[in-house]
Amino acid sequence: MYTGDLVSALPLPDERPVTSVAVVESVTGCPPGFTVVAKTYDQDTDADLWKDGFWRRETRYLCLSKTEGNSGHVVEEVAIVGERDMPPESHTPIPHTADTGSRAWKKKQIVYKVSPAETAIRFVVDVIVLSRQRSNPDGFSLLGELTMSFCVLRELNGLTVCCKYGTKARTPRRSAPAPPLPYTPSPGSSSNGLATPSGTDTLTQAHGGIEGVPFVINPKLSKSKELKHFTLNTSLMTLEELENLTNYDFKTEYAALQ
Template sequence: MQDMRDALPGADVMPVTGLCIVADPSNCPPGHTLIDKTYDRREDADLWKDRFFGRRITRYMCMENSSPTTEKDILVDITVINEKDPVPAGYACQEYTQDTREKAMKKKQLCLRWMNISLTQDAISEIMLMSRGRRTPAGFTLVGELNNLQLCFKMGQISRPSPTETVANSLPPSYMSKPPTYTMDARLNGPPATQLPYGVTPNHSNTTSSTLQRSPPGDRHLLNPLAGIPWQLNPKLTADTSFRNDTITQISFKSYADIENQYSYKFTTEHSAAARMPPELS
């Protein structure tokens, strides 16, 4: 993690694509990094620190950093709430441990917000735990406290997959093995042709109908299903001139990503203020 913090500002980072809590450090999932030490003092980063009839109960956080893909969401925000508080909209609660399916936190809930890479350019790249009362390092955001440990994360700018990679990853293997081919009748103009069980004689006159000629089933032609159909405005509308001077207001289209980027608010100040409140007021 130290090498990641020493990276140049603005460089592309590996976002967090997985985060879980385990009861046994040896059960850290493959590809994940176990956060078992605090960043400042290198002390035990146990999130529970309790004993039950002589048996020690432990909880450790594990995170996964990997290259962003459209098939795997990335972590964009973390918040810590009290045990009985409702989970914020758009967040998922890390309620149970990954290995034993036991309660993950004591008196607190860890809530995560995941998002597809196509909807954001920023994501959480680093997560660390610090001793209580320590100053948050530059570039990190203080989330809150978990068992007298301060949880902090760092945001980073990620690089999105190219449009070609996005389309390729979204198509089933059957489409990737053999690209589709199309046949165009040289006599016709229009989109790629399709095989139909009848032949079409294009009508080059100004009449309003096309001539479709039946052909034997064994003599099917590859042609366009819309061939021979004239495209023209209804004569009733041609005679009506009342709408020609009307002005149509331009309505700008906004995708979900545009709306998310324009109105996104991370509540960083509120989270920092809430984390500094005394426990009896939280």
């Protein structure tokens, strides 16, 4: 098998955001829809976050879900606080185990912040536990302890916890489409795409701006009705005088058509 075939056969990492966090006492007690962090990332050993004494065996394991929790919300941040410290603003503590209802932590505890997916600056993709390694693996950030003004002490009961964060891709804003330009028929065509005579099309363009305006006679010409019985005695006019009276060259109309 070629190296390329081997790489393509490997499962792709799940880059979906974590939506909820829980703690269980037993690996088999992981709630439906959650995945338990049962082994350490560096040594593949037990990822028990309680680490009690020899006289009594008690365990705590972290569980992550990418389907449960509030719809439309993601885990934006995970942090460690002291057992008696108040969690930071907007952070949710995990006081009890999900399977048995027992006390979840001792001395220190994990808290997490849930935010709407639309406004979250980043989101948690994965959480791992390290047993010996104290430096963060590539792509992961060391989980620190939140104090009043700074972040220190990255260990939780002797183990180091790391988070992998993702950021949502910004969708570019689409500018509003420009308003359509007014349609102007090209010479030799009509609005339905059929060819028309050039003279008719020119006349249509010339009168396109007054469509819908009623045609009425100027009131100043209303007195012209009184001339309906007017008669012209042409018997007293010569032929030349009559032609001069009725001759009209239509220059104004021709100019309008052009």
